[in-house]
Amino acid sequence: MSKKKILIVGGTGYLGQHLLQSYYSNQSLTVAFTYHSSPLLQPLLDAFPDSQSFQVDLKSGIGFDAISNAFGQPDVVVNCAAISVPRACENDPDTANAINVPSSLVKWLQSFKQNSTLLIHLSTDQVYEGEKSFYKEEDIPIPVNVYGKTKVAAEKFISENFPNFAILRSSIIYGPQTVSPVPKSLPIQWIDSALSKREKVNFFHDEFRCPIFVKDLVTIILALTSQWLSEGKQMQLLLNAGGPDRVSRVEMADAVAQFRGYDTSLIKAVSASTVDRGVKSPADISMDITRLVQTLNINPVSFKDGVKLTLTTEAQQ
Ligand SMILES: NC(=O)c1ccc[n+]([C@@H]2O[C@H](COP(=O)([O-])OP(=O)(O)OC[C@H]3O[C@@H](n4cnc5c(N)ncnc54)[C@H](OP(=O)(O)O)[C@@H]3O)[C@@H](O)[C@H]2O)c1
DSSP, rough: OOOEEEETTTTHHHHHHHHHHHHOOOOOOOEEEEOSSSOOOOHHHHHHHSSEEOOOOOOTTTHHHHHHHHEEEEEEEEOOOSSOHHHHHHOOHHHHHHHHHHHHHHHHTSSSSOOOOEEEEEEEEGGOSSBBBOOTSOOOOSSSSSSHHHHHHHHHHHHHOOOSSEEEEEEEEEOOOOOSOOSSOOHHHHHHHHHHHSSSSEEESSOOEOOOEEHHHHHHHHHHHHHHHHOHHHOEEEEOOSSSSEEEHHHHHHHHHHTTTTOOGEEEEGGGOOOSSSOOSSSSSBBOOOHHHHHOOOOOHHHHHHHHHHHHHHHHO
């Protein structure tokens, strides 16, 4: 039997690399990934020597033809590529829109004669307004910033133009560093490093999220992949993808401090309204993950356990 083909769009990013690692270890799959910035970093080439990589620009669609020629039609595409920093989206809305709404990717997938690809797309909790707790998938998205608006537009574009998809509205993704370290700061490592200096650090007490451990998000994506590959039943799924705990930034810092044994009086609780981050940030976008748990029978780890897993894995790397 021929191997099934997986394509990770944005394989060089934080989630993309974690996914690449998991797919790569499955002998029944052939894995390819895309990158955007050149050149491709050596640690990635060393870690995944057998996987094909393609330079693709989602804005122009340049690069997809080369994938058709060298790799062929994928059975599953996971789109992890985005301008994922809200402030960057706010500063350049046109570019954010052109990249975050994956119209070039969808058009490329439409060009294949067979309808045999599942598209798994990463969206965000920032589609929600942030005015109540535990949003459900059926709540109307009211994004408050450009990043959220581009993600809502992406969800709409995919659901109107592609028949077989799963959209994951992810909360903050946290976990260990990647094979080839990503340039942005990672949330748990940032808190750990800030508190390790033994100086007081400000954390918001009034911004709530349901952070998800990266390996749980990978498990969710692998479950969707194997469901499609084994059953071949098209899906139109929209899932909140968060952890089970609604936490403020203060509570996130507290979990790190407890694990490390830092003095918790270093954590200074302040209101998010005291800081201008150059972009509006929704206050409470905690999510109800009942649909995720019931659909895939996956129970993401608690935030406390995820912190422990993150920092113990980091220590071993
Ligand atoms: N990280 C989080 O906490 C979080 C939370 C909620 C939702 N999400 C969503 O989850 C997904 C993955 O997030 P992440 O943190 O792993 O992202 P990331 O680390 O910022 O990676 C972004 C990826 O997009 C690629 N990319 C950027 N511009 C591109 C372009 N013009 N054409 C093609 N590819 C381009 C980058 O390629 P190069 O590296 O080669 O430039 C990189 O592989 C994103 O959709 C993000 O919005 C993330």
